[in-house]
Amino acid sequence: MADRVIVVHGGCGNPAAGVVRDEASYHRAMADALEAGSDVLEGGGSALDAVQAAVQSLEDCPLLNAGRGSVLTADGGVEMDASIMSGADLRAGAVAAVTGVRHAVALAREVMERTPHVLLAAAGAERLAVSAGLELCDADWFVTERQRERWMASQGTVGAVALDGSGHLAAATSTGGVGGQLRGRVGDSPLIGAGCYADDAVCAVSCTGSGEAIIRGSLAFEVAALMRIGGLALTEAGDGALRRVGALRGDAGLIAVDAAGNVAMPANTTVMHRGVVRNGGPPETAVFVTD
Secondary structure, eight states, rough: OOOOOOEEEEEEEOOOTTOOOOOHHHHHHHHHHHHHHHHHTTTTTTTHHHHHHHHHHOOOOOTTSGGOOOOOOOOOOOOEEEEEEETTTEEEEEEEESSSOHHHHHHHHHHHHSSSSSSSEHHHHHHHHHHHHHHOOOOHOOOHHHHTTOOOOOOOEEEEEEEESSSSSEEEEEEETTOOOTOOOSSOOOOOOOTEEEEEETTTEEEEEEEHHHHHHTTTHHHHHHHHOOOHHHHHHHHHHHHHHHTTTTEEEEEEEETTTEEEOOOOSEEEEEEEEEEEOEEEEEEETTT
C-alpha cells in the first residue's frame, strides 16, 4: 500500500509587518482541512474525495479567500472559481465566476462527473449546481466583515493535493479571486495546468498567488513537465517552476505531492498558509515561509 498523504494551502502573500493577525486561527484552519482529507484517506477513500473534502473545509473558513471568505469584486460582490483533477485518468472539472454555491469545488466535481466538459462558467455552472442539488447560499453569506475591512494583504486561494493508498493522486484549487477584480475576471484556479494539475505518473499540484503570472507560466503543469521531461525530483521541479513565475514578477506558492509520497511546498512570498498529514499522523502546519 502506498503512503497516504494530504497537503493543503490557504494562500500566500507579502503582508506588511505586523499585519498577520491571530496566527493560531490559520494553523487551526489548516489542521481542520487536513483532518477532513486525512479522515477520507484513512477510511480507504480516494485521493479525489480527500482533496474535495479538504478544500470544502477551507471554503467554509472565513479567514481564507475562497467560499465564505472570498474577496469582493469591484462591484462589491463575490465570484468564485475552482477546479479538481484526477491523476489516475486525467479527468478534470472546473467552474469560473460562480455565485451562490457554497462549495465551488463540489460544483467543479459535478462538471467532471456529469458533463462532457472541463470548464463551465457563471450562469451555466450555477444551473448545474441547482440540477445537482448542491447547497446554495444567499450572496450575503459569502461576504464577511474581514473582507470588508481588507486588513490582510494576501493573494488568496486555497487548495489540496493527495496521494491515496492505491497510489492515485488528485488536486483541487478554489478561490474568491482578487480584491476589486473586474466582473467576469477568471484567474488561474479553474485553469487545468495553471492553478491545478494531477497525473499519477508524476505529481499533483495546487497553486496560489498572482493568477495572471501563474497562468502565463503554466505553473502547475510546469512542475509536472520538469519531472516528466526534465527528470527532476519534486522539490527541484517545484523550485524551478516557481522561479519561472517569479521571473514574470509573480508572487506565488504551490503544494505538490508525487507518486512516492514526497511533498514540496515552496513559495516566493513571506507567508503561505500550509500543512501536511501523512498516514493519519498529526498535522504539521505553518504560516510563514521560513517556518
